[in-house]
Amino acid sequence: MAFREIVDQDHAILLLREALRLGRISHAYLFVGPEGVGKKAVAISFAQALNCLNADGFDACGSCPSCKKIAGGSHPDVRVTAPQGESLKIDQIRALRQEAMYPPFEGRWKVYILEDAEKMTAEAANSLLKVLEEPPERVVWILLATSTVSLLPTIVSRCQMVRFTLLPTALIKRALVERFNLPEAQARFLAALAAGRIGQAITWALTKEALAERETMLDFLSRVESMDALERLLAAEELGKQKEKLSDLLDIAYLWYRDLLVWSQARDEDLLFNLDKKETIAKIAPSFSPRELQRRIVLIEEAKEALRRNANPRLVLETLLLRMMSPEEAIRPG
Ligand SMILES: [Zn+2]
Numbered sequence: 001m002a003f004r005e006i007v008d009q010d011h012a013i014l015l016l017r018e019a020l021r022l023g024r025i026s027h028a029y030l031f032v033g034p035e036g037v038g039k040k041a042v043a044i045s046f047a048q049a050l051n052c053l054n055a056d057g058f059d060a061c062g063s064c065p066s067c068k069k070i071a072g073g074s075h076p077d078v079r080v081t082a083p084q085g086e087s088l089k090i091d092q093i094r095a096l097r098q099e100a101m102y103p104p105f106e107g108r109w110k111v112y113i114l115e116d117a118e119k120m121t122a123e124a125a126n127s128l129l130k131v132l133e134e135p136p137e138r139v140v141w142i143l144l145a146t147s148t149v150s151l152l153p154t155i156v157s158r159c160q161m162v163r164f165t166l167l168p169t170a171l172i173k174r175a176l177v178e179r180f181n182l183p184e185a186q187a188r189f190l191a192a193l194a195a196g197r198i199g200q201a202i203t204w205a206l207t208k209e210a211l212a213e214r215e216t217m218l219d220f221l222s223r224v225e226s227m228d229a230l231e232r233l234l235a236a237e238e239l240g241k242q243k244e245k246l247s248d249l250l251d252i253a254y255l256w257y258r259d260l261l262v263w264s265q266a267r268d269e270d271l272l273f274n275l276d277k278k279e280t281i282a283k284i285a286p287s288f289s290p291r292e293l294q295r296r297i298v299l300i301e302e303a304k305e306a307l308r309r310n311a312n313p314r315l316v317l318e319t320l321l322l323r324m325m326s327p328e329e330a331i332r333p334g
Helices: 010-022 039-051 065-072 090-100 122-133 153-158 169-180 184-194 198-207 209-224 229-240 243-266 275-287 290-308 313-323 327-331
Strands: 028-032 078-081 110-114 139-145 160-163
Touching: 010 039, 010 160, 028 039, 028 153, 039 065, 039 078, 039 110, 039 139, 039 198, 078 090, 090 110, 090 122, 122 139, 122 153, 169 184, 169 198, 184 198, 184 209, 184 243, 184 275, 198 209, 209 229, 209 243, 229 243, 229 313, 243 275, 243 290, 243 313, 290 313
Parallel strands: 028 139, 028 160, 078 110, 110 139
Antiparallel strands: none
16 A cells, blocks of 8 residues: 555654655654554555655555565565564564665565564563664664553664554544545444544455444344343353454444434434444334433443453453343343
């Protein structure tokens, strides 16, 4: 992806383009910002611009053999390194350091992108520090991190810091419509679900994964209505297996009840995040009291908070689904 295709993060991209234009490439960059805001996409684009065969001095062409290899992860001079298990280990950094001693194989620059750089072990960080202190020619290190807190201050001080931020929902929605040709109604849902994470929104737009997840979750929510307590415990166990997706699935449920509440009170489709589901919303909203919807929204918030504090997903879901039963149902003898 060329810079011009990346949505905003304008200040970060301006800074990197200026470095390209002036030919003043720093030997190390630290991209800092929340998950899903596009740090890796920008790092890949920067690697492309540094090695593009048709570079105009500001951006990559995106279509020459070099740009394509970098996008496909097969360029010998551009490496993306992610933690092995829980941490970025010294062996991983050592291997890169050795490689960095040699000039680029076919490009102009070697680019080493380190994902989750805050997960470097102390040994790995010290090993990296050595190469940052005596940087080889034609090598650019790009560290991606969500914060600088757990990085060695000596590493932070040797990198040029580039900050990435969460983006407003309206801007993400516009980007999905204009640059990814998504229908307005779907874009509105994905932008709301992304909660500022543009990179995540784009991934969802390209894979349609979140839209499929929404179908699954809405089907689940409608089935839950008629379940008794025992069935809910089984359902909680089943849903709890979707560990990584759980937070997004709860967000989908949250946006859904929020839309039902908004519809029951305002009947204004401009306020709906699930605009493409407005007929379903109009149909089932009357079967809930506003107070009940409000109650469910609070319960989902509490479940999300518990997950953030690393509570057991299955227990969190059991509590949520049981409490979602209306008080009369819960005491109904089974
Ligand atoms: Zn190119």
